[in-house]
Amino acid sequence: xxxxxxxxxxxxxxxxxxxxxxxxxxxxxxxxxxxxxxxxxxxxxxxxxxxxxxxxxxxxxxxxxxxxxxxxxxxxxxxxxxxxxxxxxxxxxxxxxxxxxxxxxxxxxxxxxxx
Amino acid sequence: xxxxxxxxxxxxxxxxxxxxxxxxxxxxxxxxxxxxxxxxxxxxxxxxxxxxxxxxxxxxxxxxxxxxxxxxxxxxxxxxxxxxxxxxxxxxxxxxxxxxxxxxxxxxxxxxxxx
Numbered sequence: 001x002x003x004x005x006x007x008x009x010x011x012x013x014x015x016x017x018x019x020x021x022x023x024x025x026x027x028x029x030x031x032x033x034x035x036x037x038x039x040x041x042x043x044x045x046x047x048x049x050x051x052x053x054x055x056x057x058x059x060x061x062x063x064x065x066x067x068x069x070x071x072x073x074x075x076x077x078x079x080x081x082x083x084x085x086x087x088x089x090x091x092x093x094x095x096x097x098x099x100x101x102x103x104x105x106x107x108x109x110x111x112x113x114x115x
Numbered sequence: 116x117x118x119x120x121x122x123x124x125x126x127x128x129x130x131x132x133x134x135x136x137x138x139x140x141x142x143x144x145x146x147x148x149x150x151x152x153x154x155x156x157x158x159x160x161x162x163x164x165x166x167x168x169x170x171x172x173x174x175x176x177x178x179x180x181x182x183x184x185x186x187x188x189x190x191x192x193x194x195x196x197x198x199x200x201x202x203x204x205x206x207x208x209x210x211x212x213x214x215x216x217x218x219x220x221x222x223x224x225x226x227x228x229x230x
Contacts, residue, residue, distance in 0.1 A: 031215075033194060043205075045205065047218045084120060091157070091158070095215035102156075102174070107157045108157065
């Protein structure tokens with residue numbers, strides 16, 4: 001069973017629009033961690049954020065914000081006023097304390113920002 | 116900024132050749148990982164290591180082998196490459212500590228094509 005689901009395969013937005021990337025996860029652990037990574041065309045995955053299961057506070061970092069809701073098992077990522085440099089594939093990932101060495105990645109959402 | 120390196124970045128070889136993909140990190144991380152990623156697809160864990168002389172297979176069955184003789188070095192070897200091995204291979208590392216807590220830092224990847 002897929003532990004992390006990113007239902008949006010591809011999204012295109014016009015520059016300066018806001019865009020939200022969805023992530024739904026599945027776990028029976030009470031202690032777990034959620035991550036977002038960005039993979040630009042160069043191929044390297046860049047770490048963006050980590051949240052633990054006990055901290056449901058939303059977080060904002062510049063134009064990026066994250067909405068963690070345990071009630072819906074979701075960890076969505078919003079980019080405000082998108083820019084062309086935001087074009088990349090974005091991956092959501094889950095790790096569980098019980099199986100700590102295993103990161104479960106979603107299939108990624110390819111975001112294209114059109115100038 | 117993560118300091119994790121992979122060579123070569125691109126490799127095209129013929130069927131039956133033995134190849135070694137190199138991965139090195141200068142962060143002193145105990146944990147290292149190899150992932151396989153096909154275009155537009157999620158990452159699959161093929162090997163990981165807790166530290167020197169420790170290696171484990173991941174969820175995705177792989178005909179490759181790894182070694183961890185030094186903390187900073189985690190090479191992956193294919194004894195006899197086949198076209199089915201054509202993929203992108205990503206190396207990552209993370210600090211030890213609470214299982215699942217620490218983010219993984221990724222190298223730029225090796226794109227392998229077996230003809």
